[in-house]
Amino acid sequence: MDILLVLMPVALLLGAVFAWLFVRAARSGQFEDLDDPAIRMLQDD
Template sequence: MTLIVIAIPVALLIAASAVAAFIWAARSDQFEDLDTPAVRMLNEDPAIQNLGRPDEY
């Protein structure tokens, strides 16, 4: 009994933190575009790396 009273709330806390992590991910648009990243990661090269830093040119 004593064990379960501690174990279940701990388990629920872990679950709650997972849900919180998901909510954070959803709010930061991680689920916005599920197709492109799969292709984009194949294009790992300097042209992409330099994006957003036009000062270099």
């Protein structure tokens, strides 16, 4: 069970990295338009 002492901080750190990535993605505008891609995929060009 001692592995938890390592795993938990590692898991939290990983999670934090993903949260940071998400915030960056949101700020760069990736979530500004959530409705179009769904329609766009029906369009073959």
